[in-house]
Amino acid sequence: MAAPANPGEAYGRRLARLKAAVALEKPDRTPVISWSDAFCANHIGAPMSRFSSELMYSAEVTARSFELLPGFDAAEMAVAEPDWVAAVFLSKMKIAGRDLPEGAPWMVDEQERMTEADYDVIAQRGWFGFFVPWAKEHLGVDVPSYVPQSIAARMEGTKRLAALGIPTFTIALGGGTPLEALSAGRTMARFVRDIHRMPDRVQAAMDATHPQMIGIIKQAIRESPVKPFSVFIGLARSSPEFWGPKLWERFVWPYMKSMIEAIVEEGVVANLHFDSCWDRELPRLREFPKGSCVFACDHATDIRLAKKILGDRMCIKGDVPSALLAFGTPDQVRAYCKALIADMGDGFILSPACTMPANAKLENVMAMIEAVEA
Amino acid sequence: MSSALSEAMADLNEDVVLSEIDRLLGNGTPSLEIIAALQEGMAIVGKRFEEKDYYLSELIMSAEIFNEAGKKLGTEATDAAGTLGTLVLGTVHQDVHDIGKNIVRSVLASHGVKVIDLGVDVPATKFVEAIREHRPAAVGISCLLTTCFGNVKSCIEEIEAAGLRDGLKILVGGGPLDEAAGRYVGADLVCKDAMIAVDWFKTRAGAAA
Numbered sequence: 001m002a003a004p005a006n007p008g009e010a011y012g013r014r015l016a017r018l019k020a021a022v023a024l025e026k027p028d029r030t031p032v033i034s035w036s037d038a039f040c041a042n043h044i045g046a047p048m049s050r051f052s053s054e055l056m057y058s059a060e061v062t063a064r065s066f067e068l069l070p071g072f073d074a075a076e077m078a079v080a081e082p083d084w085v086a087a088v089f090l091s092k093m094k095i096a097g098r099d100l101p102e103g104a105p106w107m108v109d110e111q112e113r114m115t116e117a118d119y120d121v122i123a124q125r126g127w128f129g130f131f132v133p134w135a136k137e138h139l140g141v142d143v144p145s146y147v148p149q150s151i152a153a154r155m156e157g158t159k160r161l162a163a164l165g166i167p168t169f170t171i172a173l174g175g176g177t178p179l180e181a182l183s184a185g186r187t188m189a190r191f192v193r194d195i196h197r198m199p200d201r202v203q204a205a206m207d208a209t210h211p212q213m214i215g216i217i218k219q220a221i222r223e224s225p226v227k228p229f230s231v232f233i234g235l236a237r238s239s240p241e242f243w244g245p246k247l248w249e250r251f252v253w254p255y256m257k258s259m260i261e262a263i264v265e266e267g268v269v270a271n272l273h274f275d276s277c278w279d280r281e282l283p284r285l286r287e288f289p290k291g292s293c294v295f296a297c298d299h300a301t302d303i304r305l306a307k308k309i310l311g312d313r314m315c316i317k318g319d320v321p322s323a324l325l326a327f328g329t330p331d332q333v334r335a336y337c338k339a340l341i342a343d344m345g346d347g348f349i350l351s352p353a354c355t356m357p358a359n360a361k362l363e364n365v366m367a368m369i370e371a372v373e374a
Numbered sequence: 375m376s377s378a379l380s381e382a383m384a385d386l387n388e389d390v391v392l393s394e395i396d397r398l399l400g401n402g403t404p405s406l407e408i409i410a411a412l413q414e415g416m417a418i419v420g421k422r423f424e425e426k427d428y429y430l431s432e433l434i435m436s437a438e439i440f441n442e443a444g445k446k447l448g449t450e451a452t453d454a455a456g457t458l459g460t461l462v463l464g465t466v467h468q469d470v471h472d473i474g475k476n477i478v479r480s481v482l483a484s485h486g487v488k489v490i491d492l493g494v495d496v497p498a499t500k501f502v503e504a505i506r507e508h509r510p511a512a513v514g515i516s517c518l519l520t521t522c523f524g525n526v527k528s529c530i531e532e533i534e535a536a537g538l539r540d541g542l543k544i545l546v547g548g549g550p551l552d553e554a555a556g557r558y559v560g561a562d563l564v565c566k567d568a569m570i571a572v573d574w575f576k577t578r579a580g581a582a583a
């Protein structure tokens with residue numbers, strides 16, 4: 001399929017639709033977007049090994065998948081970076097061709113790599129003083145040489161998509177809470193025990209980490225040659241499903257609040273990619289300026305409840321279930337999406353719950369895309 | 375039975391749990407009695423979870439303490455406490471999600487099920503071997519990835535091909551694994567949470583009694 005006759009015009013039309021949804025205004029129709037990672041490789045028949053290990057190739061494959069699905073209004077991310085995704089969780093990734101047979105989806109290899117004593121190292125040296133040498137030693141990731149490669153691939157991916165008239169919805173710059181990385185590096189069970197046994201040491205590490213993360217994200221937004229549409233804040237283990245109000249108020253909320261505020265201050269949309277169930281704390285999200293955030297939920301949060309509580313404050317994105325996309329029929333997908341669109345009204349972006357499953361059926365993806373047409 | 379121990383367990387007070395166990399072992403209290411007290415505490419944890427006083431992190435913490443306590447008492451004692459039967463449990467091949475599986479392990483153990491945990495990314499052959507060795511009442515397969523539903527299906531098929539399916543209950547669970555997926559993989563019971571499995575073990579024991 002060739003690029004559209006006028007990619008600039010198509011890009012503008014799609015972007016306007018997304019902007020209207022985020023601003024809680026009335027778009028010409030509900031926007032539909034997707035974070036397609038491994039799905040892209042399966043979709044166009046690209047080898048999973050290369051897709052998982054070569055950044056530039058993943059940018060190329062992602063653009064080719066979106067080129068074949070021009071109904072999407074944006075690609076959520078322009079590249080897939082499995083090794084990096086694992087590294088920010090203080091973990092290694094097993095990938096096809098390197099650690100797994102060809103075709104196998106990547107697997108996070110989460111182990112207790114971070115020690116109790118590392119909390120104190122982080123508190124003393126700050127996050128980067130800890131992470132950069134640690135990642136080299138424990139994960140074999142050389143952060144200083146990785147980051148420029150990653151930026152180059154993201155630029156390349158964004159450019160390729162733009163040439164097809166497709167905006168890139170978000171960019172991940174490490175926005176989250178310190179809890180996400182620490183609970184993965186220690187493993188969830190160990191981390192929960194740490195929180196009970198040594199809460200002050202854990203908090204000291206968080207307090208040393210967080211301002212640095214905010215600083216680096218603000219800098220990255222300012223230095224970016226093209227201002228991103230939104231900045232990704234990915235939370236899962238920070239969800240209220242895991243923590244009672246008391247622990248959540250102490251170990252999650254202050255960090256997520258200041259992170260969101262910092263991003264909004266830079267004039268970009270905060271993409272609240274919140275996995276697991278957030279029902280209990282939805283009212284807290286009303287604190288952020290109207291139209292400054294997108295609440296993206298993964299089918300564990302009650303999306304209609306989110307609409308009721310947050311609908312007049314922020315755009316909501318979601319939440320076509322993974323199992324439906326992978327194993328449902330096009331009729332079932334269409335029915336799910338149509339009902340959702342009707343109930344969510346304006347200020348809504350249709351998308352898969354979290355990522356497009358690697359094994360989503362193409363006819364189901366098409367049904368989801370077509371559901372936004374009247 | 376030690377109510378101090380049950381209480382400390384319910385309050386997730388690890389230090390008190392461990393020192394109380396030392397004290398009880400010191401004065402000759404039988405291990406099974408100590409486990410019963412711990413189980414009573416775990417039942418309170420479960421109740422607080424249902425009442426939303428506790429959340430997943432408290433369930434995880436209770437599992438950690440229960441495991442530590444189990445180490446003090448020795449496998450022989452904890453095995454003997456598995457009066458409701460045995461469960462072979464694991465996360466399916468190519469899937470590494472284990473937070474839910476670990477909760478299932480401790481909830482079941484604290485209700486008197488002996489759990490053989492095979493870990494994550496478990497190939498079908500390992501399930502088959504473990505079933506041969508432990509002759510469990512049920513197998514629990516955790517799976518959170520749609521890309522791995524096929525692996526659950528083939529795992530169940532291999533169990534069947536090995537001639538081990540008769541009289542064996544196959545329980546599955548994990549966020550996106552719904553009833554339709556349960557039918558697709560050929561499971562007997564889809565478990566939205568650990569308590570469904572507990573109920574199954576209890577009903578079975580009741581029927582046998």
Ligand code: B12
Pocket residue numbers: 037085089105106107108110188236237275276277298299300322353354355356357358430468469470471472473474475477478513514515516517518519520521545546547548549550565566567568570571
């Ligand atoms: C935490 C998490 C992770 C962590 C896992 C950490 C760990 N050590 O487990 C990390 C970051 C490693 C991870 C990685 C990935 N993840 Co993930 N992850 C999650 C998340 C947010 C929460 C899972 C969780 O722990 N829930 C809490 C526990 C307690 O719930 P549970 O597991 O469902 O278990 C309960 C019940 O289901 C039941 N149960 C479960 N199993 C069993 C078994 C039996 C026998 C019984 C009786 C009961 C039972 O009892 C439990 C207790 O109540 C979910 C989203 C979600 N809302 O589920 C995504 C999710 C599972 N992940 C997903 C994906 C896609 C991935 C990745 C592929 C991401 C990527 N693109 O790289 C990788 C793949 C890794 C791999 N190959 O395994 C998708 C899967 C959907 C799909 N397409 O199939 C989900 C659903 C998010 C989404 N909507 O897209 N993930």
